[in-house]
Amino acid sequence: xxxxxxxxxxxxxxxxxxxxxxxxxxxxxxxxxxxxxxxxxxxxxxxxxxxxxxxxxxxxxxxxxxxxxxxxxxxxxxxxxxxxxxxxxxxxxxxxxxxxxxxxxxxxxxxxxxxxxxxxxxxxxxxxxxxxxxxxxxxxxxxxxxxxxxxxxxxxxxxxxxxxxxxxxxxxxxxxxxxxxxxxxxxxxxxxxxxxxxxxx
Amino acid sequence: xxxxxxxxxxxxxxxxxxxxxxxxxxxxxxxxxxxxxxxxxxxxxxxxxxxxxxxxxxxxxxxxxxxxxxxxxxxxxxxxxxxxxxxxxxxxxxxxxxxxxxxxxxxxxxxxxxxxxxxxxxxxxxxxxxxxxxxxxxxxxxxxxxxxxxxxxxxxxxxxxxxxxxxxxxxxxxxxxxxxxxxxxxxxxxxxxxxxxxxxx
Amino acid sequence: xxxxxxxxxxxxxxxxxxxxxxxxxxxxxxxxxxxxxxxxxxxxxxxxxxxxxxxxxxxxxxxxxxxxxxxxxxxxxxxxxxxxxxxxxxxxxxxxxxxxxxxxxxxxxxxxxxxxxxxxxxxxxxxxxxxxxxxxxxxxxxxxxxxxxxxxxxxxxxxxxxxxxxxxxxxxxxxxxxxxxxxxxxxxxxxxxxxxxxxxxxxxxxxxxxxxxxxxxxxxxxxxxxxxxxxxxxxxxxxxxxxxxxxxxxxxxxx
Numbered sequence: 001x002x003x004x005x006x007x008x009x010x011x012x013x014x015x016x017x018x019x020x021x022x023x024x025x026x027x028x029x030x031x032x033x034x035x036x037x038x039x040x041x042x043x044x045x046x047x048x049x050x051x052x053x054x055x056x057x058x059x060x061x062x063x064x065x066x067x068x069x070x071x072x073x074x075x076x077x078x079x080x081x082x083x084x085x086x087x088x089x090x091x092x093x094x095x096x097x098x099x100x101x102x103x104x105x106x107x108x109x110x111x112x113x114x115x116x117x118x119x120x121x122x123x124x125x126x127x128x129x130x131x132x133x134x135x136x137x138x139x140x141x142x143x144x145x146x147x148x149x150x151x152x153x154x155x156x157x158x159x160x161x162x163x164x165x166x167x168x169x170x171x172x173x174x175x176x177x178x179x180x181x182x183x184x185x186x187x188x189x190x191x192x193x194x195x196x197x198x199x200x201x
Numbered sequence: 202x203x204x205x206x207x208x209x210x211x212x213x214x215x216x217x218x219x220x221x222x223x224x225x226x227x228x229x230x231x232x233x234x235x236x237x238x239x240x241x242x243x244x245x246x247x248x249x250x251x252x253x254x255x256x257x258x259x260x261x262x263x264x265x266x267x268x269x270x271x272x273x274x275x276x277x278x279x280x281x282x283x284x285x286x287x288x289x290x291x292x293x294x295x296x297x298x299x300x301x302x303x304x305x306x307x308x309x310x311x312x313x314x315x316x317x318x319x320x321x322x323x324x325x326x327x328x329x330x331x332x333x334x335x336x337x338x339x340x341x342x343x344x345x346x347x348x349x350x351x352x353x354x355x356x357x358x359x360x361x362x363x364x365x366x367x368x369x370x371x372x373x374x375x376x377x378x379x380x381x382x383x384x385x386x387x388x389x390x391x392x393x394x395x396x397x398x399x400x401x402x
Numbered sequence: 403x404x405x406x407x408x409x410x411x412x413x414x415x416x417x418x419x420x421x422x423x424x425x426x427x428x429x430x431x432x433x434x435x436x437x438x439x440x441x442x443x444x445x446x447x448x449x450x451x452x453x454x455x456x457x458x459x460x461x462x463x464x465x466x467x468x469x470x471x472x473x474x475x476x477x478x479x480x481x482x483x484x485x486x487x488x489x490x491x492x493x494x495x496x497x498x499x500x501x502x503x504x505x506x507x508x509x510x511x512x513x514x515x516x517x518x519x520x521x522x523x524x525x526x527x528x529x530x531x532x533x534x535x536x537x538x539x540x541x542x543x544x545x546x547x548x549x550x551x552x553x554x555x556x557x558x559x560x561x562x563x564x565x566x567x568x569x570x571x572x573x574x575x576x577x578x579x580x581x582x583x584x585x586x587x588x589x590x591x592x593x594x595x596x597x598x599x600x601x602x603x604x605x606x607x608x609x610x611x612x613x614x615x616x617x618x619x620x621x622x623x624x625x626x627x628x629x630x631x632x633x634x635x636x637x638x639x640x641x642x643x644x645x646x647x648x649x650x651x652x653x654x655x656x657x
């Protein structure tokens with residue numbers, strides 16, 4: 001049988017077995033560490049090519065590798081009972097803002113949405129494992145800033161944030177520019193409150 | 202690339218993905234039912250052949266199919282890592298008491314230290330191979346008594362316990378001077394303060 | 403409203419969605435979309451009219467509107483009047499600039515909304531694609547190798563010995579002016595003078611025997627300061643200080 005012709009070498013087999021057995025996506029470094037420090041980049045390449053035509057694919061998400069079922073088989077495999085978190089509209093919007101603008105503070109999120117964001121909304125996203133606290137911005141008040149996690153990339157099938165839908169066009173149109181203080185001010189003081197009484201401030 | 206030559210057909214891919222995503226081994230009937238009643242025997246055969254040379258195998262046990270790591274690679278799934286860890290202050294004290302007073306019961310250790318000694322502290326010392334159970338004291342309650350091991354002597358480069366400095370020598374070396382930073386620290390933070398460095402005590 | 407009769411029916415449906423808006427910017431964006439042109443080409447004046455019309459009708463229908471909708475309405479009304487004013491009477495930033503900023507905000511929100519929708523529609527792990535259902539798992543068994551130095555061991559024993567020695571505490575006697583006596587002294591002196599007096603003037607004179615002791619003087623100053631604060635707090639004295647670290651002056655409260 002011709003299929004037997006090119007059997008993978010032991011390193012490829014070892015990487016394949018490691019990733020199959022792993023309970024969470026692994027970085028190339030982690031795989032390598034697990035295999036006593038052997039370089040695994042070439043093996044990952046070979047595996048990715050091999051699996052490209054199969055029912056399972058080897059994918060890289062945010063620098064971490066895992067096997068997952070091919071997306072064209074989704075209709076066959078979709079499970080009704082599967083609990084994919086149903087996010088509120090507010091939560092999906094906040095998630096998008098964190099992803100497209102990260103790292104971003106809560107005030108900046110609110111400035112873009114033009115509405116106060118309930119504390120619970122960010123909590124839901126952090127609980128889902130898609131958003132994390134990424135430190136504080138070194139500006140007065142040192143606000144906490146948020147960013148996405150590798151799990152976010154894995155869940156939405158993105159190799160990196162550069163693959164976010166429409167991100168290039170949005171950036172070109174200036175829609176992802178940093179949120180300026182004016183905009184934040186507008187939300188904090190109530191929607192453009194100061195301008196309402198004709199005060200140029 | 203020749204590997205791409207014989208891409209699996211869609212049925213094979215579907216069976217492959219179904220078994221991959223399954224949370225438990227599946228019978229051929231269950232797989233077939235999952236795939237709208239299509240016969241899957243041939244596909245299972247083809248998959249089994251394909252995976253025979255790879256890092257994962259498709260195996261049948263009691264009529265149920267599942268993927269598992271190739272048995273020659275099984276040892277990859279368990280790896281041992283050695284970590285050098287510094288003994289906590291509390292554990293060091295307990296070790297010292299055992300060395301100076303052996304054989305000694307836990308109650309005696311506590312009386313000498315003046316602090317309750319968590320069971321975990323002695324466990325750590327036994328895991329380190331420096332302390333062993335040396336029988337029971339023939340008093341009411343028959344408490345377990347502890348002593349040092351040959352490994353203990355080896356680790357500290359001692360021919361015997363008699364080489365440990367006596368109290369007089371310690372005083373001469375200034376080790377018993379009442380004003381001692383460590384001691385002040387201990388009074389300020391309390392016994393538990395120092396436990397922060399990973400001491401179970 | 404500049405819309406026709408059919409739009410009126412649509413608007414009525416709009417009010418039923420009042421709980422559906424995620425704030426005034428969201429409402430504005432939705433109204434802008436109804437212009438059915440690219441967000442870059444919307445008419446801000448028209449949009450303002452639509453928003454104000456919406457608010458007016460909502461009020462007529464006695465719908466409860468959150469305050470930020472009304473604040474936005476007020477700002478838009480201001481923006482509209484500014485846009486209609488002659489150009490040379492404009493302040494900075496110009497109304498055109500404000501309108502542009504509003505347009506940019508709508509675009510940004512719209513982009514995020516579109517991004518969110520496209521993100522949610524992707525093949526998602528656990529819904530469309532799946533990781534291995536029953537991975538064996540990788541196990542790393544940690545072996546701890548413990549380290550401890552000879553010196554640490556011996557020193558630990560020394561520390562125990564030291565700790566178990568009886569401890570004797572000695573408290574050195576110190577000359578102090580107590581707070582009570584400071585309060586008594588300051589308040590009695592306050593009764594004598596009606597003018598502002600510097601805090602130091604309340605201290606016992608250094609010529610008086612033990613009061614020449616600098617430690618005691620320092621204690622007296624500290625206690626007198628606290629006494630002054632206490633008397634000010636209870637309304638018996640007034641405190642004044644012209645500058646930071648300047649002389650602290652006090653006098654009896656005039657009441």
